Amino acid sequence: MDKTINQKAWFLVLPVFAVVAFSAILPLMTVVNYSMQDTFGNNQFFWNGVGWFKELLDPSTDLGGRFLASLGRNLLFSAIILAIEVPLGIVVALSMPREGWTVAVCLVILALPLLIPWNVVGTIWQIFGRPDIGLLGYTLNTLGIDYNYVSNEFDAWATVIVMDVWHWTSLVALLCYAGLKSIPDAYYQAAQIDGASRWAVFKAIQLPKMNRVLLIAVLLRFMDSFMIYTEPFVVTGGGPGNSTTFVSIELVKIALGQFDLGKAAALSLVYNLIILIVCWVFYTVMTNAGVERPAKKGGA
Amino acid sequence: MARIDLVDLAHSYGGNAAPPESFALKPVTMTWRQGGAYALLGPSGCGKTTLLNLISGIVTPSRGKILFDGADITPLSTQKRNIAQVFQFPVIYDTMTVGQNLAFPLKNRGVPKAEVDARVKQIADLLDLTPYLGRKATRLTADAKQKISLGRGLVRSDVAAVLFDEPLTVIDPELKWQLRSKLKALHRELDLTMIYVTHDQTEALTFADTVVVMHDGRVVQSGTPAELFDKPAHTFVGYFIGSPGMNIVPAAVSGHEARVDGHTIGLHRNYGVLPAGTKIEIGVRPEFLHVAAPASGLLSAMIERIDDLGRARFARVRVGDEKFSARMPPGFSVPDNMVGLVFDPAHVHVYADSRLVEGVA
CATH class of the missing domain: 2.40.50.140 (Nucleic acid-binding proteins)
Incomplete structure (x- = not known):
């Protein structure tokens, strides 16, 4: 079959190409450009090759040490909030009513934290946790628990994690709820007739049907938590010490605090690459999870 | 295996206080013989699926009683009643193999593994599913899936009855014939009471020993195909069964x-x-x-x-x-x-x- 060749089609692609070039490709290339150079201000740049990248991956240098430490903290943070938010979101979705006016009430309540701007979330928790005037901090201290997120690393972590769980579990719950709603009643009736227990219903029907939305939920939550900046910055400012300094906070310190554009550019490229790779791995693993494997046990 | 008696059974989705004419199932008293092959025949909305769901316990009746071998099981939940049901659209447990799907109702009831394997093998043989036993059930065709649903309905040997709710709707016409005669053969082989809901008179007449015709929430006649043809008890039976229908x-x-x-x-x-x-x-x-x-x-x-x-x-x-x-x-x-x-x-x-x-x- 002959393909119709029509060069005019380029004109249709052109506007998108121009927009993407200005919004994504040019800025990205600028970052690539910076990452190869060093500057001492005054708009003077010096060629540095892959020097920054070498330093970045070497824990004995200042840049590498700070980067790898913040990366470790960030991965730990993402792992903890995923481990809490995904199961919790599923439980919330399962315990939501399936019909009636209470559905609307539940949805609105769940959506509320998602609608609050991130820096406001941070401010809310910053005040909420203060031992002198915050409801949470004051109550805990009155109860005899020495809670102070400004001076205690564990308290700072706990505050940031609880804040993220409060802010984002709703998203997982709403996605799971949508997945659950799409299961036809006949499945539940058949499971009843087959004598399935509550756990068997969850394992055989609900979880497999939620597979797709869970994949999306995990991806979104990983990316967001790995790029988290605003909320911990507002609450702890990365402290005490460097204990809650995540990669994005470190990046901003280097880029805007020290004005080390070369180091910051190299860091953000590596940061970007990590996010891409992890998402790709997640996606591949989870989409292949449902694919038929050669049967190991044969029949029943 | 059991005789099923319906005693003054009626149901309204609007509750017991609803006017009698609005009942989805008007009061009915009848007996289903152990080992019989029954068809519930009637147009859409005549109450046949309601009656089926009442027997299986998915719906609780507004009024009346259901007896299995004389024992009142009306208040029991679906799990506690000894009933199997096959739905209009195939229900498949996606993560399981065909074999695991068939074994699921037995496993949930704690049947010993050897017994489960033997029964699954027997049912798979009867339904020609043996080559697929180790395969994931998700990727099969609609009629293979429906066969698995049928298999799950038939796999328990101790059920009081197997209920079919228009199970061949999603099946291609030429396969319908095959599956229907298969069901008939299975009925002889397994000695189960089967109740088959359909709006297709050919399906009902070829499958059942006794056809129960429903119209507007009432059982209007129950009899052999020949009785329904020769002596319709109600004008509805006359024109609903037969092609063309009776002149009235x-x-x-x-x-x-x-x-x-x-x-x-x-x-x-x-x-x-x-x-x-x-x-x-x-x-x-x-x-x-x-x-x-x-x-x-x-x-x-x-x-x-x-x-x-x-x-x-x-x-x-x-x-x-x-x-x-x-x-x-x-x-x-x-x-x-x-x-x-x-x-x-x-x-x-x-x-x-x-x-x-x-x-x-």
């Missing part, structure tokens, strides 16, 4: 005679004097009414259309305002569309307010 026309009946459009038709039985104020009709199946050349003793009619069904031809004729379907004898042709109708008196039935009136021989 208003008539005046007294003694051995019915008068239609001023013409007298002889009847096989004596009906005496029927109560005044009721709507009297006679019904005759097109198979027992044929057209002939116009003659003085025959009800004369005008042919409007001829349907050639292959195995037989039926003429649509008009007498006054009434329309009839009548068999056309092979080779019969008419010059001017005017014919006479010949009734077979043994097969003319009389209905008062839609219900069959038994005459005296």
